Amino acid sequence: MNTQTTKPKKEINGIDIYGLHDVIKSFRNQPELAKSRFQITNQWLGGDSNRSTVGTFYAGGQQHEHKKTFVFDCGEPEALLGKDQGANPVEFVLHALAGCVTTSTAMHAAARGIHIRKIETSIEGDIDLQGLLGLSDQVPTGYQNIRVSMKIDSDAEGEKLEELKELYNFSPVVGTLRNPVNVQVRIN
Amino acid sequence: MNTQTTKPKKEINGIDIYGLHDVIKSFRNQPELAKSRFQITNQWLGGDSNRSTVGTFYAGGQQHEHKKTFVFDCGEPEALLGKDQGANPVEFVLHALAGCVTTSTAMHAAARGIHIRKIETSIEGDIDLQGLLGLSDQVPTGYQNIRVSMKIDSDAEGEKLEELKELYNFSPVVGTLRNPVNVQVRIN
Numbered sequence: 001m002n003t004q005t006t007k008p009k010k011e012i013n014g015i016d017i018y019g020l021h022d023v024i025k026s027f028r029n030q031p032e033l034a035k036s037r038f039q040i041t042n043q044w045l046g047g048d049s050n051r052s053t054v055g056t057f058y059a060g061g062q063q064h065e066h067k068k069t070f071v072f073d074c075g076e077p078e079a080l081l082g083k084d085q086g087a088n089p090v091e092f093v094l095h096a097l098a099g100c101v102t103t104s105t106a107m108h109a110a111a112r113g114i115h116i117r118k119i120e121t122s123i124e125g126d127i128d129l130q131g132l133l134g135l136s137d138q139v140p141t142g143y144q145n146i147r148v149s150m151k152i153d154s155d156a157e158g159e160k161l162e163e164l165k166e167l168y169n170f171s172p173v174v175g176t177l178r179n180p181v182n183v184q185v186r187i188n
Numbered sequence: 189m190n191t192q193t194t195k196p197k198k199e200i201n202g203i204d205i206y207g208l209h210d211v212i213k214s215f216r217n218q219p220e221l222a223k224s225r226f227q228i229t230n231q232w233l234g235g236d237s238n239r240s241t242v243g244t245f246y247a248g249g250q251q252h253e254h255k256k257t258f259v260f261d262c263g264e265p266e267a268l269l270g271k272d273q274g275a276n277p278v279e280f281v282l283h284a285l286a287g288c289v290t291t292s293t294a295m296h297a298a299a300r301g302i303h304i305r306k307i308e309t310s311i312e313g314d315i316d317l318q319g320l321l322g323l324s325d326q327v328p329t330g331y332q333n334i335r336v337s338m339k340i341d342s343d344a345e346g347e348k349l350e351e352l353k354e355l356y357n358f359s360p361v362v363g364t365l366r367n368p369v370n371v372q373v374r375i376n
Contacts, residue, residue: 011235013234014234014235014236014237015235015236015269019269020269023269023321024321024323027317027318027323028323031318031323031324034316034317034318034321034323034327035314035316036314036315036316036317037312037313037315038276038278038279038282038312038315039282039310039311039313040279040282040283040286040310040311041286041308041309041310041311042283042286042287042290042309042310042311043307043309044290044294044304044306044307046202047199047201047202047294048203048291048294049202050286050287050307052282052283052286052287054275054279054282057265057267057279059268059317060267064267066272067265067266067272068272070274070279072280072283074283074284074288074291076291077245077247077252077254077255078255079245079247079252080247081203081204081207081211084254084255084256086287087242087254087258087260088226088287088291089284089285089291089359089360090226090284090288090360090361090364091228091242091245091258092281092283092284092287093280093281093284093361094226094227094228094240094242095228095230095240095242095260095262095280096262096277096280096281097277097371098228098229098230098238098240099230099238099240099262099274099276099277100262100277100278102230102232102238103236103238103262103264103276106235106236107236108322116232118232119231119232119238120229120230120232121229121230122227122229123227123228123229123230124225124226124227125225125226125227126223126224126225127224127225127226127360128222128223129222129224129247130215131360131363132292132359132360133212133215133222134296134358135212135215135216135222136219140363140367141357141358141359141360141363141364142360142361142365142366142367142369143360143363143364143369144369144370145369145370145372146369146371146372147372147374148372148373148374149373149374149376150373150374150375151375151376152375152376164375165375168373168375169329170319170320170321170322170329171320171329172277172278172315172319172320172329172330172331173277174329174371175328176278176281176329176365177330177364177371178330178369178371179328179330180365180366180368181330181332181333181334181365181366182332182334183285183336183362183366184333184334184335185289185336185338185356185362186335186336186337186338187337187339187340187353187356188338188339188340
């Protein structure tokens, strides 16, 4: 028997439902609190290698720090002339996409009372390297097609299941990829 | 004195120049060899946590394996209701972008004989979380603006320096973000 007076907690899919409702309520009352800013720094390590550091971000009207600083290395495989000391940048894009469709689905499912048991995602994307190498003006430099395959095991059936299958559309990385983003580059 | 007969090697910015020229030559002769496919798999770990594995890719007409398998965790910070067991997906997008402008610049500079001493990049991007939470149809789910600031220390001057400042445009991640990508999602 719990004799302590603690704030009640309810988790679905490992997501804090009351916390989620609090966030939604605060954004409805003050939409400017939803404006967030994410940031990283990166240092070239020579050749194909470089390292990013992720520590702080701005959300809910204030600056925050992650519990720890995250560090990631980019490299290129030997077949692409690198020393293979990290996944390459375009592979990190696919990782970001996988993480985002997964979290967005788990969170929105939780908000709808759908219990998820498993999500497994595989992604592949096509790039024509003539773009990177400047060999053709006709070839885009970036991804042309990305195919995402998600296997979701849940208690959803019928209409709920159809709804579940659309929840990835809330993903910020899906939105970032499907729509043109204003990328401004300043070099000193 | 080197008495061995080895293939001559020339590196600029840690990039194998002869290898680069060989790749360019082979893509010019057989453009279909430039068609590449990158791939990852991801598993939900519950709540805001999930893990990607990067091992294989297709390039130059064949399947390749990285020297080792790379594993990355996504999480969400506590301020965004997570357990903070990894950078979040949209932070990984910025890491991918930083890695890509850096490598693209170092590589194209090498091809032009420009020696780079240092590249440091900081990036920030704006997301309005009303999109993720489905609170407004007017708000995009993804990044609206991304600002990249690169500091490059090199031996380039005058016209060469102006040229150097444009090399990030070859970056596949810049191209991926600036242009709409066809993201197809299939759910089982």
